[in-house]
Amino acid sequence: MNRTVVRTEDLWKVYPQEPKPVEAVRGVSLEIQAGEFVAMAGPSGSGKTTVLNLLGGLTRPTRGRIWIGEDEITALSDRELARLRLESIGFVFQAFNLLPVLTALENAEFTLLLRGVPAEERHRRVRELFALIGLDGLEDRKPGKLSGGQQQRVAVARAVIGEPALVLADEPTANLDTATGAALLEVMERLNHENGVTFLFSTHDPRVMERAHRLIHLVDGSVESDVAQGVRGGVGHDR
Amino acid sequence: MTDSSIWWRIAWRNLWRNRRRTAITASALAFGFFVSVFMIGVADGIVDSMVEDGTRIVTGQIQVHDPGYRPERSLHSTLGGRDGVDVSAFLDRIGEVGGVTGAAPRVYGGGLLSSGEETVAAGFMGVDPLLEPGVSGILAAVTEGRAPRPGAREVAIGSEMARKLGVGAGAELVLVVPAADGSMGNDLYTVSGVFRTGLPGLDAFQAVVPIDVFQDLLALEPNRIHEIGIDLRSASAARDVATEMEVVLSSLGVEVAVEPWTVFRRELYEYVSMASAANSIIVFIVFAMAIFGVANTMLMATYERRREFAVVRALGGTPGSVARTVVFEGIVLGVVSLIAGALITAPVMMWVHAHPIDLSGFTDEIRAAGSVMRPLIQVAYSVKGPLISSVALLLTSLFAALYPAFRAVRVPPADALAGR
Structure with a gap:
């Protein structure tokens, strides 16, 4: 039985700007089921990052409602949102955004640490995950001593280590070369496949779009199409 | 967490x-x-x-008086009143209090000092020349001659007073004071030394004499003193030590006022x-x-x-x-x-x-x-x-x-x- 991880209802984000307000997101309604591997594509300025920020509770919608699991996040306080992000949402950023003063292991275990997981368990889980995604032996390196691909894999590890209901990835392969981007995508696919992690990522990259099980096209802040492409995922439909 | x-x-x-x-x-x-x-x-x-x-020049860091002695400083307000006290017992008890490094009895009086045609008003301080250096530095401030000796009719005077009187060590002075019995005590004293403390008031007005001969001049018995000056290891402890000393001295059955320098040197x-x-x-x-x-x-x-x-x-x-x-x-x-x-x-x-x-x-x-x-x-x-x-x-x-x-x-x- 499918379980809805994300649901939005007539989502709008308008930035007040002179001379005319900018409508970054216009009436987006979508549902994502647990275990889906969803790509959100669209040209620059189509509202992909804004949608991800809205779903992650990093910015509040001008209008509309968002549910993550059972929680309607548009009604939560900043503190409750922080708790929800900690327990239910993982983020992967285009620019990696690892904390530069922490080692790879410390970055990856960060969310577990915020949750108060004991050190021994944190380290065990990170080492297991690092082995799975090809980062073993790099635990003590600071981000500055890692390649772009390695940094992004640490960022993915950080996003999934707490087994969140949803991972939001904002153009995760954009700063990587082709081979590294493909390898990272493989890692994310494997985590989706083997661990059932739900991914929603924004992308420009046609190869990434091809490998998504469901592809949502955004144009000018609205969903232009929402198509199921693979074996996994829920309903897909053209708009 | x-x-x-x-x-x-x-x-x-x-x-x-x-x-x-x-x-x-x-x-x-x-x-x-x-x-x-x-x-x-x-x-x-x-x-x-x-x-x-x-506090080291003259006053000491704690003083013990008869409760009525200050501020008038009457000649009659001796410790224990007219009966006086066992001075040695007082000094012994005081010496037992922690932080005390020295204690010395004192007798005060006011009068005149004359040399030939010159006469000046003077404050006299009768001290025990052996104990006083453990409390104050006034005898150590003698820069010409020496400190007076116990039992001798000798006086040490301030440098400014010596200048006014035109005398130095070895000179003879007539000392006149009103005594406790209502008479005028007077006698001839030899200037044993001249001190210079650097404090103008003290150097111009103070004279120091041995306590025993001064008591005799004032018609006070040897057990009648005005003050016990006390020196401490640390001046900052004076208030605490004074409180403790008050308790210790109360066992001698004599009502006394024990005051730290923070009381009698208020301006300081x-x-x-x-x-x-x-x-x-x-x-x-x-x-x-x-x-x-x-x-x-x-x-x-x-x-x-x-x-x-x-x-x-x-x-x-x-x-x-x-x-x-x-x-x-x-x-x-x-x-x-x-x-x-x-x-x-x-x-x-x-x-x-x-x-x-x-x-x-x-x-x-x-x-x-x-x-x-x-x-x-x-x-x-x-x-x-x-x-x-x-x-x-x-x-x-x-x-x-x-x-x-x-x-x-x-x-x-x-x-x-x-x-x-």
Whole structure:
């Protein structure tokens, strides 16, 4: 039985700007089921990052409602949102955004640490995950001593280590070369496949779009199409 | 429950991301600590010196009287009244009290001293020449001749008095005083020596005679004294010792007033209190200047890390955890600065303590609040200076971090992640 991880209802984000307000997101309604591997594509300025920020509770919608699991996040306080992000949402950023003063292991275990997981368990889980995604032996390196691909894999590890209901990835392969981007995508696919992690990522990259099980096209802040492409995922439909 | 060690770790490592900036900021705080401790040490040194010199010249640091003796200082108000006291028993009991280094009996009277045609008014202090040096420095201040000997009709007079009378050591003076029996006591005394304390009033008016012959002149029995002057190991302990002494002496069955120098040298005490207040102002000014520099540096560092704060928020960190990274960084900076400051300050303090800076080439003895100070800059060791300065430094770094922390909390995560 499918379980809805994300649901939005007539989502709008308008930035007040002179001379005319900018409508970054216009009436987006979508549902994502647990275990889906969803790509959100669209040209620059189509509202992909804004949608991800809205779903992650990093910015509040001008209008509309968002549910993550059972929680309607548009009604939560900043503190409750922080708790929800900690327990239910993982983020992967285009620019990696690892904390530069922490080692790879410390970055990856960060969310577990915020949750108060004991050190021994944190380290065990990170080492297991690092082995799975090809980062073993790099635990003590600071981000500055890692390649772009390695940094992004640490960022993915950080996003999934707490087994969140949803991972939001904002153009995760954009700063990587082709081979590294493909390898990272493989890692994310494997985590989706083997661990059932739900991914929603924004992308420009046609190869990434091809490998998504469901592809949502955004144009000018609205969903232009929402198509199921693979074996996994829920309903897909053209708009 | 979040393990707070991560925030300390982040704070510590963040501090060393820009080593030069941290070194400059920590140096400013460390220098502020040094200035604060040094200035308090110098001020305490001056105060200690004033109290030491101001009480050592003549008064002692505690005095024991008959309760009615001050302020009139009547000739008849001797300890134990007309019956007097067992002076030796008093001295023995006083010697048993912790912190006491010396005690000596005294008798006072006022009268005239004449030499030929010259006559001056004088305050006479009858002292035990053997015990008095353990309490006051007046006999040690004799610069010409020597101190009077016990049982001898000898007098030591101040240098200004000697000048007025036109006499020196070996001269003979007629001493006239109203005695306790209503008669006028008078006798011929030899000037054994001339003292110079540096205090104009004392040098012009005071004369010191052996207590036994002076009691005889005043028609007072040997067990009738006006005062016991007491010297202590530490002048700052005077109030506590006086309280304890009052209890000890009450067992002798004689009602007495035990007063520390803070009571009978009120002007000196007020001066010392004022100096302590000035210390607080020094500390406040030093660290008030530092706080703006530190806050500015931390604000810059905070601005550079907007994206990292946004990442922490995105990963589930609360606004409080973002504030904590900044505040902890301020505290860590404070501790590092404190260690650096202590390493700079300790050797300088030790050196100046061991080698006081001599200003005698620039100025003569300094007189203030009835005290004479040597022209030396000497720092006093105390727990107070480093303690106050440490607390001030840590509070400075903490307060300097508060506004940057407030700004860090208000970073909008989505905007900061987008580089806006």
